[in-house]
Amino acid sequence: xxxxxxxxxxxxxxxxxxxxxxxxxxxxxxxxxxxxxxxxxxxxxxxxxxxxxxxxxxxxxxxxxxxxxxxxxxxxxxxxxxxxxxxxxxxxxxxxxxxxxxxxxxxxxxxxxxxxxxxxxxxxxxxxxxxxxxxxxxxxxxxxxxxxxxxxxxxxxxxxxxxxxxxxxxxxxxxxxxxxxxxxxxxxxxxxxxxxxxxxxxxxxxxxxxxxxxxxxxxxxxxxxxxxxxxxxxxxxxxxxxxxxxxxxxxxxxxxxxxxxxxxxxxxxxxxxxxxxxxxxxxxxxxxxxxxxxxxxxxxxxxxxxxxxxxxxxxxxxxxxxxxxxxxxxxxxxxxxxxxxxxxxxxxxxxxxxxxxxxxxxxxxxxxxxxxxxxxxxxxxxxxxxxxxxxxxxxxxxxxxxxxxxxxxxxxxxxxxxxxxxxxxxxxxxxxxxxxxxxxxxxxxxxxxxxxxxxxxxxxxxxxxxxxxxxxxxxxxxxxxxxxxxxxxxxxxxxxxxxxxxxxxxxxxxxxxxxxxxxxxxxxxxxxxxxxxxxxxxxxxxxxxxxxxxxxxxxxxxxxxxxxxxxxxxxxxxxxxxxxxxxxxxxxxxxxxxxxxxxxxxxxxxxxxxxxxxxxxxxxxxxxxxxxxxxxxxxxxxxxxxxxxxxxxxxxxxxxxxxxxxxxxxxxxxxxxxxxxxxxxxxxxxxxxxxxxxxxxxxxxxxxxxxxxxxxxxxxxxxxxxxxxxxxx
Numbered sequence: 001x002x003x004x005x006x007x008x009x010x011x012x013x014x015x016x017x018x019x020x021x022x023x024x025x026x027x028x029x030x031x032x033x034x035x036x037x038x039x040x041x042x043x044x045x046x047x048x049x050x051x052x053x054x055x056x057x058x059x060x061x062x063x064x065x066x067x068x069x070x071x072x073x074x075x076x077x078x079x080x081x082x083x084x085x086x087x088x089x090x091x092x093x094x095x096x097x098x099x100x101x102x103x104x105x106x107x108x109x110x111x112x113x114x115x116x117x118x119x120x121x122x123x124x125x126x127x128x129x130x131x132x133x134x135x136x137x138x139x140x141x142x143x144x145x146x147x148x149x150x151x152x153x154x155x156x157x158x159x160x161x162x163x164x165x166x167x168x169x170x171x172x173x174x175x176x177x178x179x180x181x182x183x184x185x186x187x188x189x190x191x192x193x194x195x196x197x198x199x200x201x202x203x204x205x206x207x208x209x210x211x212x213x214x215x216x217x218x219x220x221x222x223x224x225x226x227x228x229x230x231x232x233x234x235x236x237x238x239x240x241x242x243x244x245x246x247x248x249x250x251x252x253x254x255x256x257x258x259x260x261x262x263x264x265x266x267x268x269x270x271x272x273x274x275x276x277x278x279x280x281x282x283x284x285x286x287x288x289x290x291x292x293x294x295x296x297x298x299x300x301x302x303x304x305x306x307x308x309x310x311x312x313x314x315x316x317x318x319x320x321x322x323x324x325x326x327x328x329x330x331x332x333x334x335x336x337x338x339x340x341x342x343x344x345x346x347x348x349x350x351x352x353x354x355x356x357x358x359x360x361x362x363x364x365x366x367x368x369x370x371x372x373x374x375x376x377x378x379x380x381x382x383x384x385x386x387x388x389x390x391x392x393x394x395x396x397x398x399x400x401x402x403x404x405x406x407x408x409x410x411x412x413x414x415x416x417x418x419x420x421x422x423x424x425x426x427x428x429x430x431x432x433x434x435x436x437x438x439x440x441x442x443x444x445x446x447x448x449x450x451x452x453x454x455x456x457x458x459x460x461x462x463x464x465x466x467x468x469x470x471x472x473x474x475x476x477x478x479x480x481x482x483x484x485x486x487x488x489x490x491x492x493x494x495x496x497x498x499x500x501x502x503x504x505x506x507x508x509x510x511x512x513x514x515x516x517x518x519x520x521x522x523x524x525x526x527x528x529x530x531x532x533x534x535x536x537x538x539x540x541x542x543x544x545x546x547x548x549x550x551x552x553x554x555x556x557x558x559x560x561x562x563x564x565x566x567x568x569x570x571x572x573x574x575x576x577x578x579x580x581x582x583x584x585x586x587x588x589x590x591x592x593x594x595x596x597x598x599x600x601x602x603x604x605x606x607x608x609x610x611x612x613x614x615x616x617x618x619x620x621x622x623x624x625x626x627x628x629x630x631x632x633x634x635x636x637x638x639x640x641x642x643x644x645x646x647x648x649x650x651x652x653x654x655x656x657x658x659x660x661x662x663x664x665x666x667x668x669x670x671x672x673x674x675x676x677x678x679x680x681x682x683x684x685x686x687x688x689x690x691x692x693x694x695x696x697x698x699x700x701x702x703x704x705x706x707x708x709x710x711x712x713x714x715x716x717x718x719x720x721x722x723x724x725x726x727x728x729x
Contacts, residue, residue, distance in 0.1 A: 654689060
């Protein structure tokens with residue numbers, strides 16, 4: 001009944017929200033944080049399963065703290081550590097508990113290296129003695145407690161170290177680390193970006209061994225970027241970046257024994273010489289390490305079990321695919337060392353249970369839908385918890401199912417996007433829910449029934465603020481294009497009149513496995529689309545072939561030809577939408593960022609009879625310029641697929657430009673290098689095509705900092721207003 005009252009309250013609130021709209025959105029509103037949502041920062045479920053910890057910031061004392069709350073009452077029970085009480089530490093920005101939760105690593109002075117990697121100063125705070133100890137005096141990376149909490153492993157200048165917290169002694173494990181040559185225990189640039197991890201070392205359960213990956217970057221070509229800064233002369237950032245078809249780092253797997261101070265190189269009998277090691281993880285046996293080896297084509301993934309005592313490796317499981325095999329973090333070992341695994345081998349991503357020898361015990365989930373997140377396995381109740389799109393590919397729900405695949409139960413109830421953070425004992429979960437009309441709501445839920453126990457955060461303040469503004473409804477539908485029902489949303493002007501004709505502005509990303517048409521709360525771009533709609537544009541997003549969560553066939557149809565089918569779908573969708581009586585077919589535009597910029601460029605060039613204008617931000621202009629792991633996963637090697645690389649490169653279609661084109665890039669983009677834009681500019685110049693472009697000095701792939709985002713979106717908005725005509729003014 002409490003839940004029904006809460007839902008009724010929200011309905012009443014949104015009626016008021018819709019009826020009170022008077023203000024119009026401004027670009028300043030979007031980029032000054034006016035529409036920021038409340039969240040729960042650095043949530044950690046305590047080992048007792050009854051409490052959770054969060055990172056809080058006190059504006060009055062300008063200090064940070066780790067506060068512990070009770071799951072049942074949601075009341076704050078205690079503060080574990082507060083920076084105002086620590087003379088050596090003014091603040092901290094992150095924390096990590098030891099397994100027994102008697103110590104915590106506090107992070108401060110963190111600075112980004114690349115997308116996921118940071119350098120920082122780290123301290124170990126003892127919750128019993130209230131003492132604080134620096135892990136190392138200089139900035140380090142990835143400090144990690146041993147399972148017994150007595151040691152911390154970390155990386156410094158490409159070498160690995162272990163600090164004994166009892167004796168204070170530090171032991172150096174590797175000695176050959178050198179920038180742009182050898183990396184021990186950390187990933188290189190391309191692994192960090194494409195395999196989504198930074199720490200390449202793992203403690204075993206007995207805390208007496210560390211497995212780590214060594215990267216030899218010696219033969220990897222270097223890329224350099226000028227950094228203009230504020231000084232009289234620019235500097236250069238030089239780093240190893242393997243482009244498609246070029247040499248990768250040579251990787252090897254090693255195990256360090258803390259008792260003998262010896263390192264052993266792991267040898268496995270692979271059938272391929274060029275390979276990746278995208279994941280390592282110790283099993284529940286402290287002497288058995290699991291390692292995943294992936295061939296360079298990324299269509300064969302081998303799971304090996306390595307015995308650290310004998311250095312023998314057994315091949316346990318092999319995944320193959322005509323296109324590529326996904327690498328995930330879902331591998332979970334049960335007490336008997338049987339394991340849970342996810343795979344697309346039946347055409348959709350599902351959960352499987354294997355024995356410790358790799359024999360299939362059973363497929364846990366079935367159906368023409370995808371498992372989109374794996375949360376964990378509760379041994380007490382023999383249940384697996386996961387997220388899926390069973391309720392439509394634009395929605396997400398939380399489910400529980402027995403390990404044998406029976407007794408499946410939907411634990412979330414509201415239609416939209418649901419995501420769960422479970423307590424350590426799987427008795428509770430904090431559900432984050434939102435949809436296109438509801439900002440994020442955090443609720444405490446019972447993990448058995450899914451019932452809401454209490455409301456934690458519902459962003460009432462934001463809803464109240466938004467009630468002052470004019471918003472259009474985001475209308476979800478499908479559009480049949482090239483034989484497929486594609487997910488679509490449309491935003492019309494608030495004063496939409498079906499007897500009038502409006503310009504159409506299409507947004508998309510379109511990358512493999514991606515999704516832009518999702519029933520979830522606004523991103524900053526969504527507010528921008530509302531801003532464009534209130535100025536008289538119809539804004540549309542279509543997820544074409546190659547995007548995710550509709551099965552492997554739909555997603556992998558673009559294999560070896562990125563930019564072919566995706567562009568065909570956007571052009572055909574634009575044609576169909578242009579036939580609507582309220583759309584002015586002579587004023588259709590499209591934009592995108594990164595892969596989306598690659599797409600919008602191609603759409604304008606190849607669809608000259610359809611699109612009047614396009615904006616491309618930080619686009620790939622040729623897949624020959626992009627990194628090896630991502631590009632070869634979808635395109636193979638350029639040496640083997642020249643036509644696939646060249647036939648859909650915007651550079652090779654620049655002479656077809658017939659509309660208005662705005663090209664934007666950051667000069668400090670370490671991901672999609674500004675080289676892409678420079679080569680496209682040269683192609684356009686030599687084709688004698690007029691266009692507009694802008695370079696943001698020293699800005700990375702995100703193009704942000706200070707007024708940068710505001711400036712960028714003003715520039716793009718002005719371009720849209722100018723090129724799509726006076727009805728957007």
